[in-house]
Amino acid sequence: MNIRRRTRSRNGPRRRLCADAEEVVAAAAELGLPCAVKSQVLRGGRGKAGLVRLVKSGDEARAYGSELLGGALGAAHGVRKVLVEEAVSIDRELYLSITVDPQAATALILACADGGVEIEELARTAPEKIIRERVDIDAGLMPFQARNVAHALGLEGKLSASFVTLLSGLWKTFRDKDAELVEVNPLFVTKADEKGERALVAGDGKLVIDDNSAFRQGGAEPSREYFDSDVAYEAAKEGIPYLQFDGDISLMCAGAGLTTVVYDLVNYEGGSVANYLEFGGPNYKKAVRAMALCLVNDPKVILIVTFGTIARADVMADGIAEAIAALKPRCPIVACIRGTGEEQAVETLKAAGLEPLYDTEEAVRKAVALAKAGGRA
Amino acid sequence: MNIRRRTRSRNGPRRRLCADAEEVVAAAAELGLPCAVKSQVLRGGRGKAGLVRLVKSGDEARAYGSELLGGALGAAHGVRKVLVEEAVSIDRELYLSITVDPQAATALILACADGGVEIEELARTAPEKIIRERVDIDAGLMPFQARNVAHALGLEGKLSASFVTLLSGLWKTFRDKDAELVEVNPLFVTKADEKGERALVAGDGKLVIDDNSAFRQGGAEPSREYFDSDVAYEAAKEGIPYLQFDGDISLMCAGAGLTTVVYDLVNYEGGSVANYLEFGGPNYKKAVRAMALCLVNDPKVILIVTFGTIARADVMADGIAEAIAALKPRCPIVACIRGTGEEQAVETLKAAGLEPLYDTEEAVRKAVALAKAGGRA
């Protein structure tokens, strides 16, 4: 599970959360015009999708608010609330994040004087522009390191001091929340005000919390809004890794690496995947639930591939037989179950009416052929 | 400043703070008899001084409470409150503290299965009994280290788990409070109760906070009760290192090492010190205040020795001249002021009626001779 939360930063502009167009109009009046209207959806690239806009009048606020809250645009992207923010007069946009350097075994600050762009894109197009500062996870962020980043970003004087405060706060969040990523992008530098002062304003933020830390972070139940579909949400609640696609073949495999490779092989063979699903690991007895999550997609074929050690083949086969009996899937099932107890597994699968295979690539080819034939054996 | 606070531990017995004998009787009745009555004074060795006692009846509680709160015993030791604690049935007493290992640059846990004794004494009499566990200050105390100490103390099962919790809490205090020392001594292991359970009970605790951390610990003003005398308290409030003795010669020196050596030399020469006082460091312009703190002791001689670099000799001499003019001390002053600007200093001291010396040992001998002569030059 990969929870991304939009942060509210102390450095952020004044803002109001609104649920309908009239609230948007009222907020715009309160915060002053022009102001920014931002859809609250968990996806990147909101600007490009037309989900963020600067509105300049009350009428415009009402019109755009209606489009997003109740209108077609909002409905298409699942917008339920929008944030109205005071517009800031922007001089520059910066990028800033804290993540992990696995090789050096440190935390890593990434920053760039060209903000607003995705860091992935930046790493491809202009890697030399990325400022990197390693931080020892035990000793923590030192003020001099924050100053070094500020200087590299061209921030001086009071802006440098503000940046040190901001980055120190991000560091505390990174450690306290067991984050994988803390990101502020864009980080705005405002134009000088009447007193000649500039300020840093967090334009948007992202916090990715390490799922593995749930036991000490009081890991909340995942919320529906973080998922693309009901079935993905259901799978997450059960701890079953699941991704939904719009193809024909439901994967029901064990082992993260093997499932990924089966996904590749289906694509190589010209097939298409309805869903990625792992029922290995601690979930390997959950075959009934796993198959139910596949059937939601009404696949043409279910493709089962395992080669397990701890996830025993015979136990998996028992589960699959049980699932077939309980769910009576109409589509064909291709099964290739190997590993501990595989002799017994073969007997079980045969008894359940399947023709067990022993070779992954053969199983994939068969599944693709079946899917192309419309899911009839 | 060396603040020692008595801790209230979650592992402590039930307790009530009382200000008069009747409150002691009521608390004893509530907590059950026998119970312990402990004077709240900031000193070690309370047991030996008769300031802690187990009382077995209401009458005994009233009698002992009266002795401490209002009576002669309490008055002699400045007792203003007593703590009444439920008596615990004790099987063993342990020693436990966290301090610093300067050489290894780590924190250091010290523990001993023979508690109740001072660690200094233990280090002399039975160093092999002291359990030591170094803790990296950045990575922090690991549970396995706490378990290692528990095992070495002979604590098993639930007691070991309780000990890990206790020590983890002490570690957090050590770090969060910038402590020089966190100590629980004695740490009681109770006898098994009716269910066969034993518990750890903190008998007494000590927390020494690093003065240098005051800027981030919100360093409170020192409280009068931590000091032996009003003058020591006054000196501490001004940040002037000061110790009061009952001899004849007031030291008014600059430099911690040099002042200590002058103290030694006075003793070698058969003299006695009225007070140790450093007005070097950042206080070197405070000669008037320093001399006033000396005069409180009505010394037979004031002995001034400095050999300063930053603490300039000429500035010191100016201060002393000013102090003499302001305070008009009746006792003789022996001055040996060297270092930066010493030529000018000599002139100033002569103008103030002093005979400046250049040799520390000569100055000490002169001061001792003057003191023996009754403080008349």
Add this chain to the structure above:
Amino acid sequence: MSIFIDRSDRVLVQGITGGEGSFWTKHMMDLGTRVVAGVTPGKEGQVVEGAPVYHSIRRAVTENPANAAMLFVPPRFTKDAVFEALDSGIGKIVTIADGIPLQDAIQIRKAALSQGARVVGGNTSGVISPGLAMMGMFPYWIDRVYKPGRVGVMTRSGSLTNEVTAMIVRAGFGVSSLIGVGGDPVPGTRFAEMLPDYQADPDTDAVVVIGELGGTMEEEVAEAMLSGSFTKPVVAFLGGRTAPAGKRMGHAGAIVSGGKGSVKDKIEAFEKAGALVADRPRMVGELLRTAFGRTLNR
């Protein structure tokens, strides 16, 4: 010779009294591993598969010197267990734990690096030198999949490794030493850090790298080849070539982040360094034949 573990290593098992710990301890012993003691706090005095159990490593090693530790310890206690092993000077540590908090993993790797120790895992099946010794969770049906031979294997996966090694064996080869570095974003040991051992091992003629999208471990192997510090033939098999961008598919470590870790980049790096890259598991065996020119000892 073998990589990481052989019959001379004296292994402690942390978490030996648990179901997983005792089950796999027996397997390890049956496969030749010298397990000298077990550690579970609070269980001192028990005996598991003949191995005495102690409260702590410090007490265990007093009576049973050890140089390796195998952890069957839940993820949340893994950092403590690794640090306990390091504290007693144990230099070879394997942890199978799946779900070690990311920031704990950083601290584990940092501590191991600073002490010159090697921590393998978490989220791995462990390490095995077939026919000699094993630390981890490799079962008895070893012949078809972990037949002894002269091909070294390094992998981020579990089940996929069974799939690929089965193909190595089907192609007529066998495995010298296999190191499962695990599927986490911050593994204790990285592929490239094992290369000097494989380079020096007279019993390894070639190395198969089973990688996947995410991270830069595969690129680091390619760098070692380019720099000339690793000179044996390398066959690479990479999962996630068709994985959708921005989704975490598979292991926690299998995600493109910060613009790094696409399979495309990894293939380019490997090919530039002269490694053979397999598209499918079966191709690994075929490429090994190519690499050896069918001439070397299998």
Add this chain to the structure above:
Amino acid sequence: MSIFIDRSDRVLVQGITGGEGSFWTKHMMDLGTRVVAGVTPGKEGQVVEGAPVYHSIRRAVTENPANAAMLFVPPRFTKDAVFEALDSGIGKIVTIADGIPLQDAIQIRKAALSQGARVVGGNTSGVISPGLAMMGMFPYWIDRVYKPGRVGVMTRSGSLTNEVTAMIVRAGFGVSSLIGVGGDPVPGTRFAEMLPDYQADPDTDAVVVIGELGGTMEEEVAEAMLSGSFTKPVVAFLGGRTAPAGKRMGHAGAIVSGGKGSVKDKIEAFEKAGALVADRPRMVGELLRTAFGRTLNR
């Protein structure tokens, strides 16, 4: 040759724009020290005593490579300043700050040890090799107190050091190199860690140790003498012999704690190791005469 600092060292001054920083920078330069740049965040572009000022060490060293850093930085910022110097690979650091938090001092020493760097201080006047170079706060009236010569000095004190070195000079000797390790309970560098340098220094014939109650630094010198790793004559002078038990007299580090650090113990250790122990400052000069048998070059 000199210990720690000579004219070839390239010194940065952190906190150079402050009153103390600029005042002593001039003294250091006048006494031969090569100050290449200064650092004060926010003050880049200024020039102090001819030295260019930068926002950060990283920016300073880009244009002015340096191997030593002199800190005139308040105690609360000292840890950050030391770590900044270490981060740029600076291996010789002196901090005069009086009042560094104890737990910061532990982190400073730990970081320095792990990087093989040397941090001298805090709570010291610094280091000086009279006639060559100086890092710290030693003034011009040097002739009477810091006359060049062949006696090494290590000290925990400031004013007391002036007192003792004046006696060394009065006895006809001079100072080769003086290291003020400082009066804190956790100094960055301990006496014994400087001994190999004094042992190797052809310009040092004997070492005077100016110690006091508290800690075990003096005992560690005695241990080095007993082990044979330090063989030059040692004269020790110790303050606090008559200090009352349980009171903190003098420096923060000058307290008996955990049963360690009494002057009595230190004298015993020194005498056992063959050092000469002075009761009074004047005796230091006399004992040096004894140690040299009046024969060596003064």
